[in-house]
Amino acid sequence: MSCEGSPVRRGLLVAALVVIGALAAAALLAPWVAPHDPTAIDLARKLQPPGKGCFLGTDHLGRDLWSRLVYGARVSIGTVVAIVALILVLSLAVGCTAGYAGGWVDALLMRACDLFLTFPTFILAMFLIGVLGTGLVNVILAIAFTHWAWYARIVRALVLTLKQRNYVLAARVAGTSRGRILIRHILPPVLAQLAILATLDIGHMMLHVSGLSFLGLGVQPPTPEWGVMINDARQYVWTQPALILYPGLMIFLTVMAFNIPGDHLRDVLDPVVRTQGA
Amino acid sequence: MTAHPVLRVTELEIAAFGPHGSLPLVRGVSLSVLANRVVGLIGESGCGKSLTCLGILGLLPGNLRRTRGEVFLRGEAVHTLAPDAMRRHCGRSVAMILQNPMSCFDAVHTIGRHFRETVASHGLQTNGGFRDRARSALHEVGFDEPDAILGLYPFQMSGGMLQRVMIALALLLEPPLLIADEPTTDLDAVAQATILDLLASLRKRRGLGVLLVTHDLSVIARLADEVAVMREGAIIERGPVTAVFAAPRESYTASLLRAHHRLDRDYRTHLGAWLGPAAGTESA
Amino acid sequence: MLLEVRGVEKGYRRGGLFGRREPVPVLRGVDLTLAEGESLGLIGQSGSGKSTLGRIILGLERPDAGEVRFQGQNLHDLPTADWRRARRALQVVFQDTHSALNPRLRIGASIAEPLQNYERLSPAALRDRVRELLALVGLAAADAEKYPHQFSGGQLQRIAIARAIALTPRLIVLDEAVSSLDMLVQARVLDLLADLHRRLGTAYLFIAHDLRVVTRLARRLAVMDAGRIVTLVDLDRSPQPPIHPALQRLIEAVPAPLGCADPSGRSGSA
Numbered sequence: 003m004s005c006e007g008s009p010v011r012r013g014l015l016v017a018a019l020v021v022i023g024a025l026a027a028a029a030l031l032a033p034w035v036a037p038h039d040p041t042a043i044d045l046a047r048k049l050q051p052p053g054k055g056c057f058l059g060t061d062h063l064g065r066d067l068w069s070r071l072v073y074g075a076r077v078s079i080g081t082v083v084a085i086v087a088l089i090l091v092l093s094l095a096v097g098c099t100a101g102y103a104g105g106w107v108d109a110l111l112m113r114a115c116d117l118f119l120t121f122p123t124f125i126l127a128m129f130l131i132g133v134l135g136t137g138l139v140n141v142i143l144a145i146a147f148t149h150w151a152w153y154a155r156i157v158r159a160l161v162l163t164l165k166q167r168n169y170v171l172a173a174r175v176a177g178t179s180r181g182r183i184l185i186r187h188i189l190p191p192v193l194a195q196l197a198i199l200a201t202l203d204i205g206h207m208m209l210h211v212s213g214l215s216f217l218g219l220g221v222q223p224p225t226p227e228w229g230v231m232i233n234d235a236r237q238y239v240w241t242q243p244a245l246i247l248y249p250g251l252m253i254f255l256t257v258m259a260f261n262i263p264g265d266h267l268r269d270v271l272d273p274v275v276r277t278q279g280a
Numbered sequence: 281m282t283a284h285p286v287l288r289v290t291e292l293e294i295a296a297f298g299p300h301g302s303l304p305l306v307r308g309v310s311l312s313v314l315a316n317r318v319v320g321l322i323g324e325s326g327c328g329k330s331l332t333c334l335g336i337l338g339l340l341p342g343n344l345r346r347t348r349g350e351v352f353l354r355g356e357a358v359h360t361l362a363p364d365a366m367r368r369h370c371g372r373s374v375a376m377i378l379q380n381p382m383s384c385f386d387a388v389h390t391i392g393r394h395f396r397e398t399v400a401s402h403g404l405q406t407n408g409g410f411r412d413r414a415r416s417a418l419h420e421v422g423f424d425e426p427d428a429i430l431g432l433y434p435f436q437m438s439g440g441m442l443q444r445v446m447i448a449l450a451l452l453l454e455p456p457l458l459i460a461d462e463p464t465t466d467l468d469a470v471a472q473a474t475i476l477d478l479l480a481s482l483r484k485r486r487g488l489g490v491l492l493v494t495h496d497l498s499v500i501a502r503l504a505d506e507v508a509v510m511r512e513g514a515i516i517e518r519g520p521v522t523a524v525f526a527a528p529r530e531s532y533t534a535s536l537l538r539a540h541h542r543l544d545r546d547y548r549t550h551l552g553a554w555l556g557p558a559a560g561t562e563s564a
Numbered sequence: 565m566l567l568e569v570r571g572v573e574k575g576y577r578r579g580g581l582f583g584r585r586e587p588v589p590v591l592r593g594v595d596l597t598l599a600e601g602e603s604l605g606l607i608g609q610s611g612s613g614k615s616t617l618g619r620i621i622l623g624l625e626r627p628d629a630g631e632v633r634f635q636g637q638n639l640h641d642l643p644t645a646d647w648r649r650a651r652r653a654l655q656v657v658f659q660d661t662h663s664a665l666n667p668r669l670r671i672g673a674s675i676a677e678p679l680q681n682y683e684r685l686s687p688a689a690l691r692d693r694v695r696e697l698l699a700l701v702g703l704a705a706a707d708a709e710k711y712p713h714q715f716s717g718g719q720l721q722r723i724a725i726a727r728a729i730a731l732t733p734r735l736i737v738l739d740e741a742v743s744s745l746d747m748l749v750q751a752r753v754l755d756l757l758a759d760l761h762r763r764l765g766t767a768y769l770f771i772a773h774d775l776r777v778v779t780r781l782a783r784r785l786a787v788m789d790a791g792r793i794v795t796l797v798d799l800d801r802s803p804q805p806p807i808h809p810a811l812q813r814l815i816e817a818v819p820a821p822l823g824c825a826d827p828s829g830r831s832g833s834a
Contacts, residue, residue, distance in 0.1 A: 175655060
């Protein structure tokens with residue numbers, strides 16, 4: 003990957019990638035990385051400081067903090083990936099159709115988008131959860147439903163611009179079918195743009211997941227999740243701030259780690275920059 | 281008595297800096313433009329003529345830097361100034377008009393707003409007085425209804441009209457030097473002729489010094505007193521226009537002239553009788 | 565007749581959410597004919613409607629009225645299969661060299677696109693054909709692997725020409741194809757176009773604003789002004805005065821020859 007810029011910038015990118023790699027590893031390999039069962043309650047050993055066997059100590063129910071953080075990565079990151087995937091699918095489908103077809107199809111789809119855009123995330127989430135019940139899947143659905151419309155508008159705007167490019171007109175004249183034009187000429191730049199936006203938004207989504215869980219609307223205990231951990235530890239903020247600090251730090255690190263490569267992703271996906279010097 | 285040159289550039293060098301080291305793009309360019317004289321800089325795309333203009337004004341993009349050379353505007357050294365000071369100085373002394381007029385205007389603001397901003401950014405009054413100046417500037421460039429123009433948005437105007445507005449904006453601050461970078465290239469033939477006539481009359485009326493950059497020999501022939509031929513970053517030949525065009529020393533210059541004459545000759549042969557008795561006579 | 569345009573009209577609705585404003589007419593009834601293998605110049609100032617006419621002839625836009633008959637068929641009324649067949653005989657080269665090719669694709673892939681749409685060629689045969697086309701336009705076979713940004717404007721135009729001739733079309737619409745090029749490069753591309761015209765017998769509809777460029781390739785000129793074809797010039801016949809003012813303007817816009825003592829004082833320095 004060509005990394006232009008100062009050593010600081012490059013250093014940050016490397017650090018970010020390392021963090022993402024570690025988080026991914028933690029998420030995938032949780033059962034092997036975590037020394038203890040994150041839901042195993044042992045009241046005799048509650049609120050222990052870091053020590054033998056428990057790398058970061060225990061929480062108020064005697065559960066190993068480190069294990070809970072590791073399993074929490076699985077939940078938090080897995081959820082966010084699912085949300086982003088759902089958003090991408092929905093926004094691409096709607097945005098491309100609206101932009102490419104135009105006319106009344108466009109108008110209809112955009113009005114649907116407008117409808118979804120008017121709902122603030124938490125309100126819609128609470129409504130959905132009220133109807134569907136709590137749980138991880140519903141959290142994913144709630145957050146995806148409140149965000150896809152924004153992306154769909156961006157996709158549509160991009161498609162509208164790209165439709166007018168001379169190389170798309172040339173492809174039409176060359177006899178390329180509409181479907182092929184969409185896949186070959188329009189989708190790649192749209193996907194590249196979406197990828198960049200999505201990485202920047204991953205942190206945002208993560209905060210939503212944690213926020214909803216913190217409010218008790220999302221993940222239910224004993225499932226480990228960073229937002230839930232913060233919620234549980236509220237009453238211990240003065241006595242054992244570590245219980246809030248660690249999950250909070252994890253959220254912060256994850257959000258930062260995903261924001262940094264988003265910038266560099268643009269360079270990677272742009273063929274002009276990529277082949278510079280050729 | 282030699283007048284102080286409005287612009288004097290000595291041994292200007294510009295290089296691009298990248299991960300693979302530096303690449304010289306402009307090498308040892310020296311020019312001087314006197315008041316009421318037009319100096320033409322001619323060359324193909326990529327020869328560095330536009331970069332030379334940007335280098336003179338300190339407007340080079342990110343990875344390009346001026347590595348050597350001195351620039352004097354009306355005798356004052358500007359190459360040593362910090363970017364802000366240079367901007368202020370150049371804004372008063374140099375006007376620049378570019379190739380694609382549409383891209384130089386902000387699409388959401390009217391022409392009148394553009395005038396106000398230009399005036400304000402150089403610390404002049406923007407109350408009633410400026411409207412009169414705007415009107416007279418627009419009138420000078422050939423608009424009969426300046427007030428109507430002030431209310432229009434850029435997209436409502438043709439390329440030729442926008443170029444005239446750009447010239448009016450450029451002259452608003454009465455600079456002694458005008459740098460015109462391919463001012464007619466994106467315009468159709470009739471609009472090109474209009475702009476060239478306008479530049480010729482303005483230069484005479486205001487005694488402007490003009491640095492005219494183009495790839496088109498007829499533009500040089502129409503407007504310039506002297507010409508410098510640029511190739512691959514360096515000036516390979518220079519002199520009075522009539523002398524260089526009549527007897528070029530460099531083979532590159534000769535090939536440019538040959539291509540031009542061929543196109544012209546073919547045109548006059550093809551169009552033949554349609555050009556009537558006013559058809560130009562053959563030149564060398 | 566390869567191409568017949570009859571009574572084509574086109575207008576664009578001006579914006580406005582509320583209320584219907586009068587549409588701006590761009591083409592007000594255009595008639596044109598083009599024979600097999602002929603080279604016709606379509607010349608006019610900006611805003612005369614020539615590019616819009618080009619797009620309608622290419623089938624990229626529909627006319628509001630009138631018809632375009634290509635190879636005897638009404639282009640805008642064809643069923644899909646016939647439309648596809650007609651398409652391969654009608655290709656284009658645009659003015660803007662930089663946006664005419666997908667920047668993410670290697671130019672070999674861009675040139676191969678029309679071939680992939682119409683012919684069943686094996687990858688090896690496709691590669692050979694692309695190589696042939698590149699050679700025809702004066703580029704090296706190795707260039708097929710490069711990206712558009714690695715080429716100059718003149719080379720990009722050659723690549724666009726290679727793509728246009730890939731299917732050996734009967735008609736190529738050249739929409740200001742040389743207007744953004746430098747003089748020397750322009751001359752070379754015009755030579756290439758003339759050469760291909762001789763070799764392949766393709767008809768050209770050459771849209772331009774500069775008489776010098778148009779007359780290099782065409783013996784018949786259609787002059788457009790304000791959405792109509794106001795006069796047809798056949799350069800092989802003597803002119804019948806009076807010359808239409810639109811044509812007169814275009815003739816006067818051509819600069820005097822270098823070094824000529826022009827009575828209007830237009831050439832040389834003051």
